[in-house]
Amino acid sequence: MTTALPDPALDQLFRTARSHYHYDATPVTDADLRAIWDLAKMGPTSANMLPARIVWCTTDDAKRRLADCASSGNVDKILHAPVTAIVGTDLDFPDHLPTLFPPADARSWYVGNSALIETAGLRNSSLQAAYVILAARALGFDTGPMSGFDNDKVDAAFFAGTNIRSNLIMSLGHGDPAALHPRLPRPEFEAYNTVA
Amino acid sequence: MTTALPDPALDQLFRTARSHYHYDATPVTDADLRAIWDLAKMGPTSANMLPARIVWCTTDDAKRRLADCASSGNVDKILHAPVTAIVGTDLDFPDHLPTLFPPADARSWYVGNSALIETAGLRNSSLQAAYVILAARALGFDTGPMSGFDNDKVDAAFFAGTNIRSNLIMSLGHGDPAALHPRLPRPEFEAYNTVA
Numbered sequence: 001m002t003t004a005l006p007d008p009a010l011d012q013l014f015r016t017a018r019s020h021y022h023y024d025a026t027p028v029t030d031a032d033l034r035a036i037w038d039l040a041k042m043g044p045t046s047a048n049m050l051p052a053r054i055v056w057c058t059t060d061d062a063k064r065r066l067a068d069c070a071s072s073g074n075v076d077k078i079l080h081a082p083v084t085a086i087v088g089t090d091l092d093f094p095d096h097l098p099t100l101f102p103p104a105d106a107r108s109w110y111v112g113n114s115a116l117i118e119t120a121g122l123r124n125s126s127l128q129a130a131y132v133i134l135a136a137r138a139l140g141f142d143t144g145p146m147s148g149f150d151n152d153k154v155d156a157a158f159f160a161g162t163n164i165r166s167n168l169i170m171s172l173g174h175g176d177p178a179a180l181h182p183r184l185p186r187p188e189f190e191a192y193n194t195v196a
Numbered sequence: 197m198t199t200a201l202p203d204p205a206l207d208q209l210f211r212t213a214r215s216h217y218h219y220d221a222t223p224v225t226d227a228d229l230r231a232i233w234d235l236a237k238m239g240p241t242s243a244n245m246l247p248a249r250i251v252w253c254t255t256d257d258a259k260r261r262l263a264d265c266a267s268s269g270n271v272d273k274i275l276h277a278p279v280t281a282i283v284g285t286d287l288d289f290p291d292h293l294p295t296l297f298p299p300a301d302a303r304s305w306y307v308g309n310s311a312l313i314e315t316a317g318l319r320n321s322s323l324q325a326a327y328v329i330l331a332a333r334a335l336g337f338d339t340g341p342m343s344g345f346d347n348d349k350v351d352a353a354f355f356a357g358t359n360i361r362s363n364l365i366m367s368l369g370h371g372d373p374a375a376l377h378p379r380l381p382r383p384e385f386e387a388y389n390t391v392a
Binding site: 037053101196 | 240
């Protein structure tokens with residue numbers, strides 16, 4: 001039977017891990033991005049739909065184009081991070097299901113139902129964003145997720161001519177612990193959980 | 197600087213971890229559920245909104261009530277799992293922001309904008325569902341996420357009189373590896389990623 005990971009691993013993944021918005025100068029390489037994807041892609045999505053499409057902004061030009069779409073408080077966070085990733089949701093994900101989910105005609109569950117496509121796409125793209133956050137942490141990186149940007153502007157700048165819609169963005173690198181604010185509160189089990 | 201977790205931990209979290217729908221007889225205790233929550237709650241959400249509300253169905257009665265709302269293929273999966281969790285999204289999450297996010301008046305960013313509340317709620321509740329999946333794996337458990345159920349029926353049966361809306365459900369226990377199907381395909385980095 002599988003057992004719990006040792007405490008230092010649980011700390012690195014959850015307990016002492018923090019969102020970061022200031023990073024040291026250690027570069028993040030393309031090989032690092034591939035390693036993160038190769039872990040995160042293993043996480044489960046409905047009918048293995050894997051709707052997330054990721055643009056990893058690594059160049060000054062790409063970060064500038066993204067920063068131009070962001071709320072003022074996020075501009076410097078984007079420009080000064082080694083990488084900022086845009087996680088989008090491909091609303092054409094049903095067309096990939098014959099390949100991704102061979103056991104059934106899963107495409108037929110979605111085509112023609114745009115409300116279901118949007119809800120399932122957002123749900124599963126967000127699951128994948130969380131897998132990326134935790135895969136990055138598992139590999140020793142820090143992330144800084146952000147929702148403060150103009151989705152339409154990002155879609156026009158990075159996803160023109162596609163049915164990909166931006167979901168969230170996140171910076172990536174090796175965080176500077178000295179720049180952290182105190183951790184925000186987390187509720188006890190009773191507050192948000194029920195055992196039935 | 198933080199370093200990568202050892203390979204057996206990466207395997208347990210991502211590489212060899214699988215969604216499970218058949219479990220052995222090992223019980224899942226209330227203390228286990230608390231341990232999973234105490235890890236998962238540490239994951240990041242926008243403005244620390246933590247919109248997920250979880251009902252852990254542990255009794256035969258609760259599992260039966262949930263199974264009555266599920267698609268036919270999921271009924272036995274729910275009834276025979278030690279626990280099946282309902283992850284809901286509390287659309288009243290803005291009212292908790294003065295407590296959860298003291299640095300700013302984050303409540304004012306959401307109140308009166310029901311489209312934003314629904315999108316941000318689904319996005320962040322889904323992030324939290326992924327944190328639960330990976331927290332469970334980190335603690336040695338397996339999960340079986342499912343979307344095949346009637347959301348309105350689940351909301352009426354478990355969230356009546358609230359603004360909580362069901363997002364996804366997931367079984368929980370110690371999976372039986374002998375019951376697994378072959379793993380579904382996962383795309384290479386180039387298929388769904390761009391470096392800009």
